[in-house]
Amino acid sequence: MNLQGKIAIVTGAASGIGLGIARRYVEAGAKVAIADLKAEAAEAAAAELTRTGPGEAIGIAMDVTSEDAVNKGVADVVAKWGTVDVLVSNAGIQIVNRIEDFAYSDWKKMLAIHLDGAFLTTKAVLPHMQKQKSGAVLYMGSVHSKEASPAKSAYITAKHGLLGLARSVAKENGMHGIRSNVICPGFVRTPLVDKQIPEQAKTLGISEEEVVKNVMLGQTVDGEFTTIEDVAEVACFFAAFPTNALTGQSLIVSHGWHVE
C-alpha cells in the first residue's frame, strides 16, 4: 500500500490511534500533518516520525471545534505542501454517564469534537481535493457507530452520525474523484480507553477487571483487544485504494465484537 508523496492531515494524531495512523502513513511514504490540541506533543511526534521516514511529518496546533483553527491549519498544510490528498478525522474523547446524569455541557462537547470537528475539517479540505479531482476522507467511527452500550449516549450518537456524514460526502463528491469511508474499531488500549476503565466500573457498579473482560472484550470472538496497528493498516488501505469503487462504506475491525 503505497502513499508515496501523498499529503495527509490526521487529527488527534499526537496520541493513540491517530499517532499509529500517522506512523503507518509515514512508513508508506506520505507527508503527514499531525493536527492536535496538544501542540507540543504533535511537534514531538512529527519530529520522531520524520527521523524514521521514509515520509515526513509536521505538527500543527488545531482545536477541531474551532472553525478558524481548522481553516488556518489546513491553509498552513496547503502553503507548505501544495494540497491535501487524505483527511483522517480522528480526534475524539469519551465521557461516560447515564443519560439522566449526563451534563448538557458534556453532551455538547462530545458532539462538537466528534461531529463539528469532522464537518469543519471536511469542509476545509474538500476545495483542494475537488481542484485536483482526487482525495480520500476517512472518519474514525467505532463499533459504537453500529450499536449501543449503556452510559455512552453522546459517543454513540456522534459515532452513528459520522456514518451519515461519510455517506453524504461520498454522494456529493464522487464526481470529483473523492472517496469517503468510516473505520469502526472495537476497543483499543489507548489513553482514551485506559481512562474509561475506572469510570465505567464506577458508573456500571462492577470491578475494573469485569469492565475489561466483559464490557470491553466479552463480545469479541477471542477475548483480544484490537490494536493500534490493526486500525492503522485499515486506514492505510482506505487511503491507498485506487478507485471510487470503495466509497460511502464503513469497515469494522473489532475481533468480531460487532458482526453484520
Ligand code: NAD
Ligand atoms: P487518545 O486519547 O489516545 O487520542 C485522542 C487525541 O485527540 C489526543 O491526542 C487529543 O489531544 C486529541 N484531541 C482531543 N480533543 C481534540 C480537539 N478538540 N482538537 C484536536 N485534537 C483533539 O484516543 P484514541 O483512543 O486514540 O481515539 C482516537 C479516535 O478513535 C477517537 O475518535 C475515538 O473515539 C476513536 N476510537 C477509539 C477506540 C478505542 O478503543 N481507543 C475505539 C473506537 C474508536
